[in-house]
Amino acid sequence: MSYDSQIFKLTENKEIAKGIFDWTVKNDELPARAKCGQFVNIKVPGRVLRRPISICDATDTTLRLVFQVKGEGTKVMSQMKPGEDVEILAPLGTGFDIKPGKRYCFVGGGIGVPPLLFSAKQTDNPMVIMGFRNKDLVILKDDFKAAGAELYTATDDGSFGIHGFVTDVLSEHMGEFDEVCACGPVPMLKAVAEVCRGKVRCQVSLEERMGCGIGACLVCSCKTKIDGEEHMTQVCRRGPVYDAGEVFYDA
């Protein structure tokens, strides 16, 4: 069985930046199935829809989930206490395709950074370029360093690290890696894909409002061109990760 909905125990919940929370949840069966770039769908008390959150890191018995409070559901999640049970459907979607022997550059923007940690840990000598609006929103810096990453941090306003966009840093280091994996807002993904086009393979991880999380309800469809054919595909199942050339960024 690939995915299942089971009870997890929330063991840690801390605010690591303004409005950004870091969960660790424990379950004996499902975390071991997680692959980098996948996500989970979390049942939130009092809400009808689950909340899809990317997997930031995983061990055989734990998942780390880093999320930003965006609305009612994530607000309830941010207030949950260690020791509480939480029902999670996991692991979901198709993650990053990481090939052995290649050097990867992981490019993240804002709350798109978390899924890159688990991914970077699957590779040797990863380069990581992350961008945030300002210094108050910088997250996971120490985690990437501990993972041995060559780390570059940029902020839009220059209040931390490099003053500029992730694509500036990416262009500067082009030639130092074999493939790129990116997660962040669509304009950033589009820009990263443009920088990589014709030079290195680029995979992008998309975000969409979801229903079932497993590909049945067709709520999170996006237009894609796969093997030359245009089709609507489900971000929750065929995605969230696509090859950069498969996605229509302006659709």
Added chain:
Amino acid sequence: MMPDMKVKLCGIELNNPIIAASGTFGFGREFSELYPLSSLGGISCKGITLAERDGNPTPRIAETESGILNAVGLQNPGVDHFIKYDLPWLREQNTAIIANIAGNTVEDYCTMAEKLSDSDVDIIELNISCPNVKSGGVQFGTSCESVGNITREVRKHCSKPLMVKLSPNVTDIAEIARAAEAEGADALSLINTLTGMRIDINSARPIIRNNTGGLSGPAVFPVAVRMVWQVSNAVSIPIVGMGGISKWQDAVEMMIAGATALQVGTALFNDPYAPIKINEGIEKFLSEKNISSVTELTGTIKPW
């Protein structure tokens, strides 16, 4: 003694009264990774059209208090693809198969009914109540004349049991139900979603790209119970009740109101195991009440 959970719908025996609602369950494959589909009474497949459809732009979903709005817009691979690639697999799952069809024209519906009559589906569900497509859909379902007309025309081309799915976005659903029954419907399913809207107060943009969507979930349950009750007083054909059923108590309530079988949809997004839990709950309730068959619940309401 364990109560008998089997029900009969248009001559088709269902394993139990719980059917997965159209549009929430795809063609079943994704949920079959969680539990055998034979634990359901049936599956009402994602609404299919004559030709493949891409559906509406995203976002297609928004949460509301106790409900959701959706405007998927009938994304589907088309009836021929369904018959060739999805139906053979579904047939092996030991559960009833209901093909939900939607069209732009009456002729579309008739052509699909003809194709599906030659296929292995058990029941055809006439979707004349989808609020999220520009042409067709609900436009056929909001007057007695158009409901009667489309039911009569499709009936001529349909050799399978024909179930008409009704829209709640009407003045008098009982009249509409009578029109469908009079023109040959074998069963009625209700309710489809109620048209609704949410707006982001910062951007002043509707949350759903289609601007409006269909409201479902616990928020619509009391409306659905009321309509099932009214329709059951108006017709003698069986009713498949749906609209916000999320726990076994809701299921029992809807059957008491007059439903023979039920569809569960939005609850699947909250808990993919909802249909299984609802069935278990009904079974326990029947045992405790010493009721030997779930069919005995139907229409037992004692109105004031």
